[in-house]
Amino acid sequence: MTREPVDDAEVCVVAASSAWPFYQATGSYICQANRRFRDATRLGFYSARTIHPLVARIEHTVPQIDLDDEHAAALALSADPVERRVGKAMAAGLHEGMSGTVQVVVLSAPRDPATETIGAIRHEGRSAWTVFQRYVPLGRLRAAELTSDLADTDAGEADDGGH
Amino acid sequence: MVTDQQIADRRAEVAAWYADARHRYLRTESLVTRMVRRALRDAGNESVKVESRVKSPESLVAKAVRLRDDGTFKYADPRAEITDLLGVRALVPLRTELAAMTRLLEDLFVVVEKSDLREGTAEDVPGYQSTHLLVRLRPDTLADLDFHGLGDPVFEIQARTILQHAWASLQHDLMYKTERPPGPAIRRRLIALAGLLELAEREFILVRHDHGEAYPDEPPDDAGTDGAEHPAAALVTQLFPGSGSTHRAWLDEVESVLGQLGLADEDAVRSELGDWAGRAEAVAAAVRATEPWASPPYLLDVLLRLALDEDYLARRTGAAVSEPALSAHRAERDDLLARLDPEDR
Incomplete structure (x- = not known):
């Protein structure tokens, strides 16, 4: 089996105070509807002045869906495995008190071999490394110890805010 | 200017x-x-x-x-x-x-x-x-x-x-x-x-959520929440007692799943569940350890997946099951079985 050239993979690192524990619990990410991740094929998580050590592969995206019991139940009880994961993510989101129209991103689970493990990257700057999302090739994340090692990476805050 | x-x-x-x-x-x-x-x-x-x-x-x-x-x-x-x-x-x-x-x-x-x-x-x-x-x-x-x-x-x-x-x-x-x-x-x-x-x-x-769980017998105050009158409600209440009220949408969906599986009434469901009906509470505890949101209708679906194993998907879809679907089904089942006490597997 050929391994994908993961070091070239574009990672969208999102600000994730609540999304990081949510990903660890559900293997998914819920955010505002129609948020764009450009060409990123992977998602990383930044919170508590750290880029966390798991970089998940984006498996499936539902750009816009009402987060309610009707949709969550229909999908979580679907015979289709991808729909089922979307529905389970939505049910978890509802349980966490999320609501409204959202985007659901199904990710490779934390223990899935498709999820890359890197060293945690600390941020020592005075302000947050990102309050929205930034793009970094996976290879650079793997080599970095501090966010200052990623100094010229692309802050996608202005372009990709979705609605 | x-x-x-x-x-x-x-x-x-x-x-x-x-x-x-x-x-x-x-x-x-x-x-x-x-x-x-x-x-x-x-x-x-x-x-x-x-x-x-x-x-x-x-x-x-x-x-x-x-x-x-x-x-x-x-x-x-x-x-x-x-x-x-x-x-x-x-x-x-x-x-x-x-x-x-x-x-x-x-x-x-x-x-x-x-x-x-x-x-x-x-x-x-x-x-x-x-x-x-x-x-x-x-x-x-x-x-x-x-x-x-x-x-x-x-x-x-x-x-x-x-x-x-x-x-x-x-x-x-x-x-x-x-x-x-x-x-x-x-x-x-x-x-x-x-x-x-x-x-x-x-x-x-x-x-509010925990209070609802502690007093399952109180009448529901949410128009979308309905336990007693739904056809599937009695069955899930018996299998998962003390689980609180359930949003009607979940009951509707599990009713539809039962229809796809050809299970027309409670007896048919119980017959298909076999021994798994007696292990419902142990399964609920294992599922809720990682999915605390799991409602009784969802748990019933999980129980049916365990009981029917690979027949579950074929019976629901009435067609050949794709390898990725089967693989996801097996992985979910194995993961859950690994979390059950050996005597409940």
């Missing part, structure tokens, strides 16, 4: 227009708030508080002559661009109720623009959270006699929770109504307060 004369002209022009137009907004305010309150009451949602205001002439004129940094007017056409002449605010107790109320508002009006100013926009910085809808009246509403002569007003509706509103109000007063703007230390404390209130709201949600 705008001259003093141009500012004076604009003040006079906007004031004259609004002296005539404001009464239409006042009438619209009265009709719209009544309409929203009635719709909420009809939907069984009487805990929503509806507030409204029509902009004062002084406030509108001050806004209409605001300048940009380059000295030009901020609003090229204030009559068209200032859309908060009428503002309505709907406050719900907790954010778990926001989606239903927002949907109701979206049905009631034509939405011109919707913005969710919520935590997802800056996820590691607590702060202002609210859903803003820019709306106009639906054509069938405008055709109503009461609404004749109002034109086609566009107005703003803000939907938020009581605690989100408390923070926004206090923060707004400090940021914009004091003589000097607050410095970084004060702003930092405001952000901390937003985080504190967000945590308080989460705790309220959990308290």
Whole structure:
């Protein structure tokens, strides 16, 4: 089996105070509807002045869906495995008190071999490394110890805010 | 660069227009708030508080002559661009109720623009959270006699929770109504307060949820929550006692799953479950360890997946099952079995 050239993979690192524990619990990410991740094929998580050590592969995206019991139940009880994961993510989101129209991103689970493990990257700057999302090739994340090692990476805050 | 004369002209022009137009907004305010309150009451949602205001002439004129940094007017056409002449605010107790109320508002009006100013926009910085809808009246509403002569007003509706509103109000007063703007230390404390209130709201949600679990026999107070009368309700209550009330949507869906599996009644389900029926509570505990949201209908579906194993998918779809679907089914089943006590497997 050929391994994908993961070091070239574009990672969208999102600000994730609540999304990081949510990903660890559900293997998914819920955010505002129609948020764009450009060409990123992977998602990383930044919170508590750290880029966390798991970089998940984006498996499936539902750009816009009402987060309610009707949709969550229909999908979580679907015979289709991808729909089922979307529905389970939505049910978890509802349980966490999320609501409204959202985007659901199904990710490779934390223990899935498709999820890359890197060293945690600390941020020592005075302000947050990102309050929205930034793009970094996976290879650079793997080599970095501090966010200052990623100094010229692309802050996608202005372009990709979705609605 | 705008001259003093141009500012004076604009003040006079906007004031004259609004002296005539404001009464239409006042009438619209009265009709719209009544309409929203009635719709909420009809939907069984009487805990929503509806507030409204029509902009004062002084406030509108001050806004209409605001300048940009380059000295030009901020609003090229204030009559068209200032859309908060009428503002309505709907406050719900907790954010778990926001989606239903927002949907109701979206049905009631034509939405011109919707913005969710919520935590997802800056996820590691607590702060202002609210859903803003820019709306106009639906054509069938405008055709109503009461609404004749109002034109086609566009107005703003803000939907938020009581605690989100408390923070926004206090923060707004400090940021914009004091003589000097607050410095970084004060702003930092405001952000901390937003985080504190967000945590308080989460705790309220959990308290409400846990209270519901502790008193499953109390009549449900949510129109979408229904236990007793649904055909599948009795079965899931027997299999998973003490699980609290269940949203009707989950019961509807599991009923549909039972139909696809050809299980027409309780006896048929129990027969198919076999020994797994006796292990329902152990399975529920194992599932809820990682999926605390798991409702009894979802748990029944999990139990059927365990009992029927690979036949489950074939029977539901009535067709050959794809390898990825089968593989996902096996992985989920193996993962759950590994978490059960050996005697419950």
